Amino acid sequence: MIKAVGLLSGGLDSTLAAKVLLEQGIDVSAINFTSPFCLCTPKNAGCAAVVTAVQALGQIDLKHVALGEEYLRIVQNPQHGYGSGLNPCIDCRIMKIRKAGEYMREIGAAFLFTGEVLGQRPMSQHRQALQTIDRESGLAGLIVRPLSARLLPPSIPEQKGWVDREKLLTFSGRTRKPQIALAERYEISDYPCTAGGCLLTVDGFVRRMRDLMTHAEVTLHDVALLKVGRHFRLHPQAKLIVGRDQTENERLLQLTQRGDWYFEPLDVKGPVAIGRGAFTGETLRQSVRLIARYCDIAVDEQVKIGYHRASETTQQVIAVTALPDNEIQTFRI
Template sequence: MKALALFSGGLDSTLAVKLVTNQGIEVIALNFVSHFFGGKNPKADAMAKQLGVQLEYIDFKDIHKEIVKNPPSGYGKNMNPCIDCHALMLKTASELLDKYGANFIITGEVLGQRPMSQNRSALNRVENLSGMAGYVVRPLCAKAIDETIPEKNGWIDRNKLMDIQGRGRKRQLELADELGIVEYEMPGGGCLLTEPNYGRRIRILKDDEQFDNDFLFYLCKIGRFFRLDKGKYIFVGRKEEENLKIEEYKDEASLYILDNGIPGPVILGFGEFSDDEKLFAESLFSRYSKVKGKTPISMKCNGEIVEIEALDLVKIEEMMKEYLVI
């Protein structure tokens, strides 16, 4: 027997894989890579190595983006389309069964761990949407839900699986000790779409019909975000690390501001800016620079030296409050 596992490298997916490999079943771990989660990382690599399983990174950015844009089952609390996202991962994994010579799929899901997306109804809907009904084994909660086809057929021993339920992690932590799992990733969120602040920014991109500009998904993770109007955005670095990351996308920007000797943030603007909007971006540089907008300052804007006077701090603060996405 061989199984494919949805594998983040976190504790739950790690335990699920271990419970299955302990039954002599070969497991190939699939880490799904989107704009919002997943991707090659040392922790997932190290955990796969500890488990002794093959790890494959599956890029599904484009099809996942469409699910985020228009999820048939709707969103969770923020911009997270969890049910449709899980269904898409299962469906994509099902299309890889023949490639890897696998018979079924396993996940680290736990009944009731997430009340909206991991209740019985949601788990069943995910399977039905994926076309894999009956062939998805959830080792951590298998004995608390209906028996699957791999269990009925004797491909996997149901008695050696778990019946974990609920949001607590105590039993998972105890099981990790029992199974000899060490240096694991502590339980927690991994999808940025579940985070309120990031979700708010992505909602703006959707409403402004900007989902074709993938680079904006990454800039929304960084620094301060100002929305002046539909499709007009300014990103401002808050520290050196963010400045470097923002600067990676300067070739996509219509506005690129950086210091001319006096330390300040890297600023990128996207969209067609009026003169007043351009001045606002330059004022942001002054306000967040070492001089805090209190004295005249020069900067580089799209390669040219620009000088502006000391700011009307009350006015600029009002404008910042109006446009800043918090």
């Protein structure tokens, strides 16, 4: 039996691509990539989307691969540029297919397949981009795209008859109607919405990421912090992150590092905050006044804010009034 490895995101397209090949008697295994920028958007349950997809396909073998520092370097300096935000889609795809190719050889599979649809994504799924991905991944000819295969040149698996090209599909463009109809035929109903799954295309996150890349060395820990709270750039070397609710307050506590400043309101309800970078007396005062704005107090009422280095236990306390909204907006990222 011919064996193939599919890139399975848990989304509808990759699930359908696997199903099309399973119907042809192909022995399918899957590889799922996650990154610090994943944005899971399933209908029912978070990142369980890929598990749900595997169940819909009949419990196929699944390998998980977490992308970390290597992917972060690509985000900061993509050879093929960015899409609408900071999404390095072509470079990202090349890296994933290279790694999938390593797994393909490891388990003795004959080819790879993906759920890509010709013309669906403007940066990475037009003909030239697909050719670039195939060539630079080193796997040209060994990648089958079942949903659009009959609109593309025959791959080696099709030429050799490992896959029946006539049973592959001609989906193209951004409409989802053909995929939804095929999902109904396969009785697949629990799949993510179509909004996309990458924080690097989300405007608010992109602003924060650009700011971080401009002012600091970027680490995976910094990326985790970008996902939490309100962010303010007080100075080129000083940044404040303010929690928005109890869950974020607790998450900020978890992400606090040695050398950070830690702020908390005293005697009133309000957010905790982290200050990261080189804080002066002025930036510390701006920070406590900014935090006061989000405390449960009346306008012009004073509030006590305690602050200290995360590595220290001695707390300093200052009573301040809130910074005006128009000043706060000048700092907001």
